[in-house]
Amino acid sequence: MKVYIVRHGETDHNRQRIYQGQLDTEINAVGKDQVRKCSRREDLADVEYVYSSDLKRCRMTSELLFPKHKDCGLIEYDSRLRERYMGALQGMSIDEGRALLAAEHKSTADFGETKQEMDSRLLSFWDSAIKQVAAENKYEKVCIVTHGGVINKLLSLLVNERQTYDFNIPENAIRVPGNTSVTIVTTDINSDGELYGTIDLMGDISHLSYHDTVDQELR
16 A cells, blocks of 8 residues: 655745644645645546644645545544644744754753653554555555654654664664655565555655755755
């Protein structure tokens, strides 16, 4: 089974370099255009089912990307796919956040959701939703619409902690995924009922032009 993981379209907070975390922001005009361009990708044409974060920027992305799926009830919104909650950092600019971290001698990990909490909910989603459809051989292609931090964290968990997935891409292709980027994971289930597979594409934005993208460190 192929799992396509798409990051949401650009938001004003992305453009203005503001920490979003679980703030319920919407995609902007550029983000909507990015999604329309992404929707023309041939590899997404026959996606059968969609899982999406329930935050607005992902809901808007998934519904613009797959309008027929929305009309047929084939988009499932799941709070486990939300970006990491970042506590007091949410709504701050990157400069304001850095000043706060320096003043309090802390890192971003000290604010909001813990690593263990985020890891737990992401693996819970993967082990229930993806494992179930793989075991039932229900779909050949599904899509997950989520956030940049979630994509990085989920792939890290599958490769480094579960050690059941491998990168089938060059090392220099591993980077922070841009808005509407596409990551492809091939997954299967073995005789012991465990998922395994490969990451075949990471953060591809070939459907966008240079002017559609923004250099960003934020989620």
